[in-house]
Amino acid sequence: MPMLPIDPQRVDETGLPWAFLSDSARVEDVAPGRFIVVGQPDDPLLARVVDVVPEGTDHIVHVEILGPVADAERAIHVA
Protein backbone atom coordinates (compact mmCIF):
# COMPACT_ATOMS: atom_id res chain seq x y z
CA MET A 1 0.00 0.00 0.00
CA PRO A 2 1.56 3.37 -1.00
CA MET A 3 2.70 5.53 1.91
CA LEU A 4 2.30 8.78 0.00
CA PRO A 5 -0.14 9.82 -2.76
CA ILE A 6 2.47 11.17 -5.16
CA ASP A 7 1.90 11.90 -8.81
CA PRO A 8 5.40 11.54 -10.34
CA GLN A 9 4.62 14.39 -12.75
CA ARG A 10 3.72 16.82 -9.98
CA VAL A 11 6.91 18.78 -9.29
CA ASP A 12 7.74 22.14 -7.75
CA GLU A 13 10.67 24.57 -8.01
CA THR A 14 13.08 21.79 -7.03
CA GLY A 15 12.10 19.72 -10.09
CA LEU A 16 11.23 16.84 -7.77
CA PRO A 17 7.87 15.15 -7.14
CA TRP A 18 6.38 16.22 -3.82
CA ALA A 19 3.61 15.52 -1.32
CA PHE A 20 2.39 16.77 2.02
CA LEU A 21 3.88 14.84 4.93
CA SER A 22 0.49 14.93 6.65
CA ASP A 23 -0.93 12.81 3.81
CA SER A 24 1.47 9.98 4.63
CA ALA A 25 -0.01 6.78 5.97
CA ARG A 26 3.11 6.33 8.15
CA VAL A 27 4.63 9.72 8.95
CA GLU A 28 7.31 8.19 11.18
CA ASP A 29 8.80 6.25 8.24
CA VAL A 30 9.19 9.27 5.95
CA ALA A 31 12.71 10.62 6.45
CA PRO A 32 15.56 11.66 4.13
CA GLY A 33 17.31 8.67 2.60
CA ARG A 34 14.48 6.24 3.33
CA PHE A 35 12.94 4.14 0.58
CA ILE A 36 9.15 4.34 0.47
CA VAL A 37 6.29 3.25 -1.77
CA VAL A 38 4.34 6.07 -3.41
CA GLY A 39 1.69 6.53 -6.07
CA GLN A 40 -1.56 4.65 -6.44
CA PRO A 41 -2.46 1.20 -5.04
CA ASP A 42 -2.77 -0.42 -8.48
CA ASP A 43 0.49 1.02 -9.84
CA PRO A 44 2.85 1.62 -6.92
CA LEU A 45 6.30 3.15 -7.32
CA LEU A 46 9.47 2.85 -5.28
CA ALA A 47 10.93 6.20 -4.27
CA ARG A 48 13.75 7.61 -2.13
CA VAL A 49 12.99 10.48 0.20
CA VAL A 50 15.26 13.40 -0.73
CA ASP A 51 14.20 15.86 1.96
CA VAL A 52 11.37 16.87 4.24
CA VAL A 53 11.03 20.64 4.56
CA PRO A 54 8.63 22.68 6.68
CA GLU A 55 6.06 24.74 4.81
CA GLY A 56 3.27 26.56 6.59
CA THR A 57 1.73 24.28 9.16
CA ASP A 58 2.77 21.12 7.27
CA HIS A 59 5.93 19.67 5.71
CA ILE A 60 6.72 19.00 2.05
CA VAL A 61 8.27 15.66 1.15
CA HIS A 62 10.41 15.59 -2.00
CA VAL A 63 11.21 12.23 -3.52
CA GLU A 64 13.25 10.69 -6.29
CA ILE A 65 11.18 8.15 -8.21
CA LEU A 66 13.19 4.94 -8.72
CA GLY A 67 10.63 2.95 -10.72
CA PRO A 68 7.80 0.46 -10.40
CA VAL A 69 7.77 -1.59 -7.20
CA ALA A 70 7.60 -4.75 -9.32
CA ASP A 71 11.00 -3.91 -10.83
CA ALA A 72 12.56 -3.61 -7.38
CA GLU A 73 11.01 -6.89 -6.28
CA ARG A 74 12.37 -8.61 -9.37
CA ALA A 75 15.86 -7.17 -8.79
CA ILE A 76 15.88 -8.34 -5.18
CA HIS A 77 14.70 -11.78 -6.23
CA VAL A 78 17.49 -12.08 -8.83
CA ALA A 79 20.09 -10.94 -6.28
Place this chain on the structure above:
Amino acid sequence: MPRPVTLRDGSVPADTLLVVRGGPLTVETLRQDCDITARRFLYQGRPLWGFSVEGTDTDWPVERILRDGRVRSRQLYATCSVRELRQLGCETLATFGVEPPHYTVRMVDSHMLEAVAQLLIQRTRANPNWTPR
Protein backbone atom coordinates in the same frame (compact mmCIF):
# COMPACT_ATOMS: atom_id res chain seq x y z
CA MET B 1 -1.00 28.36 3.80
CA PRO B 2 -0.91 28.25 -0.04
CA ARG B 3 1.61 30.44 -1.83
CA PRO B 4 1.71 31.82 -5.40
CA VAL B 5 2.71 29.32 -8.05
CA THR B 6 5.94 29.90 -10.00
CA LEU B 7 5.19 30.65 -13.65
CA ARG B 8 7.61 30.61 -16.57
CA ASP B 9 7.67 33.50 -19.01
CA GLY B 10 5.75 33.39 -22.27
CA SER B 11 2.47 32.03 -23.51
CA VAL B 12 1.76 28.36 -24.15
CA PRO B 13 1.45 27.55 -27.88
CA ALA B 14 -1.94 26.02 -28.72
CA ASP B 15 -0.35 23.16 -30.64
CA THR B 16 1.76 22.06 -27.67
CA LEU B 17 1.08 18.40 -27.08
CA LEU B 18 0.65 17.49 -23.43
CA VAL B 19 1.51 14.10 -21.99
CA VAL B 20 -0.51 12.99 -18.98
CA ARG B 21 0.49 10.09 -16.82
CA GLY B 22 -1.81 7.14 -16.67
CA GLY B 23 -1.83 4.02 -14.54
CA PRO B 24 -4.37 4.79 -13.24
CA LEU B 25 -6.01 7.69 -15.04
CA THR B 26 -9.43 8.30 -13.58
CA VAL B 27 -11.61 11.22 -12.57
CA GLU B 28 -10.81 10.48 -8.96
CA THR B 29 -7.03 10.36 -9.34
CA LEU B 30 -7.09 13.63 -11.29
CA ARG B 31 -9.36 15.18 -8.65
CA GLN B 32 -6.95 14.06 -5.93
CA ASP B 33 -4.06 15.71 -7.78
CA CYS B 34 -6.07 18.92 -8.20
CA ASP B 35 -6.94 18.99 -4.49
CA ILE B 36 -3.31 18.49 -3.43
CA THR B 37 -2.08 21.23 -5.78
CA ALA B 38 -4.76 23.63 -4.51
CA ARG B 39 -3.63 23.10 -0.92
CA ARG B 40 -0.13 24.34 -1.76
CA PHE B 41 -0.35 26.88 -4.57
CA LEU B 42 -2.29 30.00 -5.50
CA TYR B 43 -2.93 31.43 -8.95
CA GLN B 44 -4.23 34.98 -9.23
CA GLY B 45 -4.88 34.93 -5.51
CA ARG B 46 -7.03 31.80 -5.53
CA PRO B 47 -6.20 28.13 -4.91
CA LEU B 48 -4.75 26.56 -8.06
CA TRP B 49 -7.03 23.58 -8.70
CA GLY B 50 -5.20 21.68 -11.42
CA PHE B 51 -3.05 18.69 -12.28
CA SER B 52 0.48 18.34 -13.63
CA VAL B 53 1.49 17.29 -17.14
CA GLU B 54 4.59 17.32 -19.30
CA GLY B 55 4.59 19.19 -22.60
CA THR B 56 6.36 18.72 -25.88
CA ASP B 57 8.72 21.13 -27.58
CA THR B 58 11.50 20.76 -30.14
CA ASP B 59 13.83 19.20 -27.54
CA TRP B 60 11.16 17.05 -25.93
CA PRO B 61 8.98 15.15 -28.44
CA VAL B 62 6.49 12.64 -27.02
CA GLU B 63 8.89 9.75 -27.55
CA ARG B 64 11.58 11.39 -25.41
CA ILE B 65 9.11 12.34 -22.68
CA LEU B 66 7.96 8.72 -22.47
CA ARG B 67 11.57 7.53 -22.31
CA ASP B 68 13.25 10.21 -20.17
CA GLY B 69 10.48 12.33 -18.66
CA ARG B 70 8.79 11.98 -15.30
CA VAL B 71 6.07 9.85 -16.89
CA ARG B 72 8.59 7.13 -17.81
CA SER B 73 7.75 5.03 -14.76
CA ARG B 74 4.06 4.83 -15.59
CA GLN B 75 2.31 1.99 -17.28
CA LEU B 76 -0.13 4.13 -19.23
CA TYR B 77 -0.26 7.63 -20.65
CA ALA B 78 -2.53 9.91 -22.64
CA THR B 79 -1.96 12.94 -24.82
CA CYS B 80 -4.00 15.97 -25.81
CA SER B 81 -3.20 19.41 -27.16
CA VAL B 82 -3.42 22.74 -25.37
CA ARG B 83 -5.98 23.74 -28.02
CA GLU B 84 -8.23 20.83 -27.10
CA LEU B 85 -8.10 21.80 -23.44
CA ARG B 86 -8.92 25.41 -24.29
CA GLN B 87 -11.98 24.20 -26.16
CA LEU B 88 -13.11 22.58 -22.91
CA GLY B 89 -12.51 25.86 -21.07
CA CYS B 90 -9.25 24.87 -19.36
CA GLU B 91 -6.23 27.07 -18.88
CA THR B 92 -2.75 25.57 -19.29
CA LEU B 93 -0.12 27.28 -17.14
CA ALA B 94 3.63 26.98 -17.74
CA THR B 95 4.80 26.13 -14.23
CA PHE B 96 8.15 25.22 -12.67
CA GLY B 97 10.77 23.31 -14.66
CA VAL B 98 11.58 22.75 -18.31
CA GLU B 99 13.33 19.35 -18.39
CA PRO B 100 10.86 18.39 -19.79
CA PRO B 101 8.50 21.39 -19.76
CA HIS B 102 6.06 21.17 -16.86
CA TYR B 103 2.53 22.54 -17.08
CA THR B 104 -0.42 22.72 -14.74
CA VAL B 105 -3.83 22.21 -16.32
CA ARG B 106 -6.12 24.49 -14.32
CA MET B 107 -9.69 23.36 -13.71
CA VAL B 108 -12.58 25.61 -12.78
CA ASP B 109 -15.06 23.04 -11.50
CA SER B 110 -15.91 19.34 -11.37
CA HIS B 111 -17.82 19.44 -14.66
CA MET B 112 -14.71 20.63 -16.43
CA LEU B 113 -12.60 18.00 -14.70
CA GLU B 114 -14.96 15.23 -15.76
CA ALA B 115 -14.92 16.43 -19.39
CA VAL B 116 -11.12 16.53 -19.43
CA ALA B 117 -10.89 13.13 -17.77
CA GLN B 118 -13.21 11.60 -20.36
CA LEU B 119 -11.08 13.02 -23.16
CA LEU B 120 -7.90 11.64 -21.60
CA ILE B 121 -9.35 8.24 -20.71
CA GLN B 122 -10.34 7.76 -24.36
CA ARG B 123 -6.74 8.54 -25.34
CA THR B 124 -5.06 6.24 -22.82
CA ARG B 125 -2.50 3.91 -24.27
CA ALA B 126 0.41 1.76 -23.13
CA ASN B 127 3.75 3.38 -22.42
CA PRO B 128 6.23 1.54 -24.69
CA ASN B 129 9.01 2.18 -22.15
CA TRP B 130 7.23 0.50 -19.28
CA THR B 131 8.60 -2.96 -18.47
CA PRO B 132 5.93 -5.71 -18.44
CA ARG B 133 5.70 -7.51 -15.12
